[in-house]
Amino acid sequence: MGSATAAESQSSGQQEVLELDRVTIRFAGDSGDGMQLAGTQFTKTSAVLGNDISTFPDIPAEIRAPQGSLPGVSGFQVSFSSQDIYTPGDQPDVLVAMNPAALKTNIMDLPRGGLLVVNEDEFNDTNLKKAAYAANPLDDGSLQPYRLYRVPISTLNNRALKDSGLTAVQMDRCKNMFALGLMFWMYSRPLETTLHWIEEKFGKNRDVAEANKTALKAGYYFGETTEAFATHYHVPKAKLKPGLYRNITGNEAAALGFITASKLAGRPLFYGSYPITPASDVLHELARFKRFGVKTFQAEDEIAAIGAAIGASFGGSLGLTGTSGPGLALKSEAIGLAVMVELPLVIMNVQRAGPSTGMPTKTEQADLLQAMFGRNGESPVAIVAPATASDCFNMAVEAWRIAIKYRTPVIFLSDGYLGMGSEPWLVPDTNALPRIDPDFATDAETFQPYARNPETLARPWAIPGTPGLEHRIGGLEKADITGNVSYDPANHDKMVRLRAEKIERVAQDIPDVIVEGDQSGGLLVLGWGSTYGVITTAVQRARAEGKKVSAAHFRHLNPLPPNLGDVLARYDKVLMPEINLGQMRMLLRAKFLVDIQGLNKVNGRPFTIAEVENKISEMVG
């Protein structure tokens, strides 16, 4: 089955239990069918069971697309494994299709021989027409390459709920639980986690709670008692690093990281934001955490959001703003202001497919050059990029550490795949994290607004309310030391170079890039951001086949890790997969004069492991 290998098989009653090391399931249905919920519950149960997991939701752009239509299909893919895994899987081993539209939009990803479970009740003339099927695919032989299971999910679900006291519509809403129950049986998962969740979620609404439980159990028992399924499967626990875990999405991890930075610095967090997909979750998360002193400001637009964040930073808070590509464009001028006034500021950009409005729910890495250069004048900022969903926590803290120490805007460059995807997170010990010293200026005798720390070139953070430090800042060029307005040519030249040098000096605090594999020779596959998972997996597989391939990933994009140039020079060939047309590759080629090859795609989706593996094979044979 796909990437899984049959490790052992044993008999359990009349049904066979087959042990697998990895399975990927995709739940697909109408956006009203509760597929995100089914997927999330399957993920939780698998995580609690001790599998390593990775997920990726595929959410339609339209909030309420017509029922049964192709644009209305919503999907959730979860991969669970007994090994460490880094991606939600290239292709599903199992596709659960709740209607013809879900089948049509997802079947191309299911490999031949894959398991296909369909809700056959929904394959009626109306729905087939909405999905633009001329003939019923269940009957015309087109699904012959797959192991097709036709399950009358709606009928079985409604029959199980006939005494529930619910309306027909309410009963129908439970069918995702039936499908989930069936998958729980098929992969030997216990029902407890989901039963507990149902109780918490619907506890007050007894009829609904009981109906969901009944539907879940009915799906499970259907698998157990029917003879339709010859086999069910077992995926043993993964050998993860010991510790306490939870499942977390990148956006949740980022929110927690920002709050943690606020605690570490002992200064309140202020989040100015305008709702935008796929970054809004961070606003929702932070709005919940008022008891941490977090102030969230839903601004009138993207510019107001960053303006308010700059104002908060001026006042000594951790001024944060978050957005996605088009919003970053709108914030450009204000980022330039923050460069000029040299205040700590973090700008989170959860990248989506562009240009313009692009594809808001789809992922891309194509805002890199915008983050690097998308402002007027010489306007350098520090940029960090998390590698995985849980790494969003680490890099959120790191962004603040740099912003405060160097008094500079820092762009936190996440993407939709990281933001919405989830994986287990080894919960950190906050006592082990180093404090961040805001180091406010207080001495009126020696204060000069643009005097600099000789090591970091940071200027003083002198906040209102400090007697004797009254001073004026602004977007006009500043005189060195005094910060007064200056049009002096030599001063401007000096200040432009000082601001650039300050960002370069951030490299003092950046760890070296670490190579996994050989330390020189052969092919180096280099990545940044969310390509970490696929690159790591593809390189591990290529090395298992004896290929001379190594992997390196960097999370500081500006400035770059200090040893990166040396590392690049040690390999015969360098490959850089990016979900853009080669933006980082262009920067590295210009900076290091190394002939890096690109693997690029921009279809709104992350790379598959196979795509990277194929390119490796092409380059090293």
Add this chain to the structure above:
Amino acid sequence: MVTAQRNASEIPVLTRKDFVTDQEVRWCPGCGDYSILAQTQKVMPDLGVAKENIVFISGIGCSSRLPYYMNTFGFHSIHGRAPTIASGLKASRPELSVWVVTGDGDALSIGGNHILHVLRRNMDIQIILHNNEIYGLTKGQYSPTSELGKRTKSSPYGTIDAPLHPLSVAIGAEATFVARALDTDAQLMVQCLERAHKHRGTSFVEVYQNCNIFNDGAFKDFAAKEVRSDRTIVLEHGKPMIFGKEREKGLRFNGMRIEVVEIGVDGVTESDLLVHDEERDDPTVAFLLSRMEWPEYPVPMGVFRAVKRPTYDGLMAKQLEEVIAAEGEGELSEIFLEGDTWTVEAE
């Protein structure tokens, strides 16, 4: 600690000079901005606020240079965005006295959106709009308050867009304090600035400011000393609306309209006149006053509207306090472990 406020008794006695910086003032000689700066510096020592707790924030334009000349904390930001920076500062540091200095282009053209929203939120800040009905810094293009048909460098055949009435915009945007002053009337300006500071919520003060280079005499028809008492009316809370050299004229309602009447003519007495009520919650009368223009009407000056409404920064702080009182201060370990957790044991 830096955020601690000094008590009024601890604040040293300051004078206007304490609020003057060492920076050379660079407005054109004769500009109305000099007077606004002088009155602003003059009211500062009497506010009862420590100098270090006062912040002036501006956008771009001639008026927006003002923070450089105020010896307080200051932030000369980018075009139109001063209200956003002021909002973030005030929301995060409610104890500060935050002033926004802006112009007709800065506030009503490029920054129009922010003006609407800062007013509806009722952020507790003061906004001083220097309205000269022209773009001065860019050397003489028409502004969103220039009169229809105005000939400027960018409208040699006359403008074709209708002007905004800044105070009508403010009232429409739910402003809780709206006032108008004149650059050449120092006394009234000081009163307006003091009242603006005292008001809890966004205070919006429009100052008619003469640009003697690009729009000289824009207000002289009604603002010149010799005609001012006949062509303007100073609004006073609780008093009948009377104006004129001899205080012989007044305003009254005629149906839905305000009309000018002469006291003693056609049996009109003071008791027929409109009585100014700046605290009236309904904004209708304030709005009608904001539409009054010379020569049909005397131009109203002073405080149009001053109503009570909770401030955004106040509500934000209150919400935080209430949540912390109810749920306790947050512990990271507790939110780290939200949802289902599991332990992986060492082998």
